[in-house]
Amino acid sequence: MSTLLFLLFVVGIPLYGTYKKINVFDAFISGAKQGFETTIGIVPHLVAMLVAIGMLRASGFFDSMSHVLGPLLDKIGMPVDVLPLALIRPFSGSAANGVLVDIIHQHGGNSYVSYLAATIMGSTETTFYVIAVYFGVVNIRFTRHAIPAGLIADFIGIVASVVVCHYLFGYLK
Amino acid sequence: MLNIIWLLLICTSVVFGVINHQLDAVVAAVTISAKVAFELVLGLTGIMVFWLGLMRIAEACGLVQLIAKGLRPILIRLFPEVPAEHPAMGEMVMNMSANMLGLVNAATPLGLKAMKSLETLNTYPGIATNPMCTFLAINTSSIQLIPVSAMAYLAAGGGMHPTDIIGSGLLASTCSTVAAIIAVKLLARLSCFNKVYS
Numbered sequence: 366m367s368t369l370l371f372l373l374f375v376v377g378i379p380l381y382g383t384y385k386k387i388n389v390f391d392a393f394i395s396g397a398k399q400g401f402e403t404t405i406g407i408v409p410h411l412v413a414m415l416v417a418i419g420m421l422r423a424s425g426f427f428d429s430m431s432h433v434l435g436p437l438l439d440k441i442g443m444p445v446d447v448l449p450l451a452l453i454r455p456f457s458g459s460a461a462n463g464v465l466v467d468i469i470h471q472h473g474g475n476s477y478v479s480y481l482a483a484t485i486m487g488s489t490e491t492t493f494y495v496i497a498v499y500f501g502v503v504n505i506r507f508t509r510h511a512i513p514a515g516l517i518a519d520f521i522g523i524v525a526s527v528v529v530c531h532y533l534f535g536y537l538k
Numbered sequence: 539m540l541n542i543i544w545l546l547l548i549c550t551s552v553v554f555g556v557i558n559h560q561l562d563a564v565v566a567a568v569t570i571s572a573k574v575a576f577e578l579v580l581g582l583t584g585i586m587v588f589w590l591g592l593m594r595i596a597e598a599c600g601l602v603q604l605i606a607k608g609l610r611p612i613l614i615r616l617f618p619e620v621p622a623e624h625p626a627m628g629e630m631v632m633n634m635s636a637n638m639l640g641l642v643n644a645a646t647p648l649g650l651k652a653m654k655s656l657e658t659l660n661t662y663p664g665i666a667t668n669p670m671c672t673f674l675a676i677n678t679s680s681i682q683l684i685p686v687s688a689m690a691y692l693a694a695g696g697g698m699h700p701t702d703i704i705g706s707g708l709l710a711s712t713c714s715t716v717a718a719i720i721a722v723k724l725l726a727r728l729s730c731f732n733k734v735y736s
Binding site: 368370374375378379381385387389395396397400403404407408411414415416417418419420421422423424425426428429452453456460462463465466469470475479483484485486487488489491492495496498499505506507509510511514519522524525526529533534 | 548566567568575583591595596597598600649650660664665666677684689691692695696698701706707715717718721732
């Protein structure tokens with residue numbers, strides 16, 4: 366099923382593009398070029414976050430945390446490892462990307478924790494950043510209910526990810 | 539803000555390193571993690587470049603416009619304060635369509651334009667309007683049809699079925715978007731968020 370879906374993207378999009386009379390190779394290259402710059406651009410963020418998280422892991426912080434929060438997080442089905450992602454996500458997309466890459470590196474690309482982290486990444490946003498930038502351009506000083514609504518959305522996104530992954534990928538646990 | 543969090547992460551690791559007698563490991567982690575970070579990017583770049591190239595083809599095909607067509611009727615109902623033919627409506631539709639495809643670079647300029655157009659409808663400059671808050675709430679809850687980068691990370695990490703997260707991401711982000719809309723509509727009525735007008 367997922368192999369088919371994968372092929373649908375890889376073959377389907379270029380075929381549809383050709384049908385739409387687009388030079389698919391040129392389009393691919395221009396997008397890929399930008400993708401290359403984006404990926405290289407995340408190196409500083411990745412180093413900053415991975416070093417900080419790596420230090421934190423080595424310090425035994427997560428082990429201590431799982432003793433304290435473990436039983437509570439277990440109840441809602443959230444592994445301790447995805448906690449840093451949930452905490453950093455509202456502030457910085459690049460930093461959250463760094464944490465996600467770290468989680469996948471630690472647990473492997475086929476693990477439950479990685480799937481959950483990737484799902485959380487897709488269903489939440491850098492709320493504070495978006496609000497700062499979007500209100501910034503129109504000089505809004507009173508943001509009223511925008512921040513609480515955005516944070517509620519992020520929180521529900523995380524809870525929904527935990528529930529959805531539990532049912533869809535529970536067999537990986 | 540990230541400033542404080544980053545500093546906190548580093549300081550916490552030193553404190554816990556002392557408590558758990560792991561200070562040597564903490565110091566070693568600096569070198570190892572920095573090295574791993576760069577190696578990860580090398581492993582990631584190929585697949586990331588491939589997906590973003592593919593998404594550019596999809597963008598050129600008019601996929602954004604296709605989604606915009608479907609979104610428009612929904613948005614007209616969500617923004618009763620914005621006239622259906624106002625430029626802000628079109629810009630918000632395009633911004634959300636681009637966001638759904640994970641085209642952040644295309645989405646942000648459209649979103650900022652939409653905010654400027656919404657500001658022209660604002661009778662109290664400096665105070666956020668209800669449509670602005672609704673727009674941002676939907677924006678920060680992000681329905682994602684194709685989580686391109688998360689899929690690329692999984693694939694680079696040896697994932698056999700990275701497309702599996704399309705389904706889970708879609709379900710979870712639909713929940714968060716519905717929650718965002720309900721929250722923003724309910725919160726708009728609370729008196730504490732309307733005090734600024736008096």
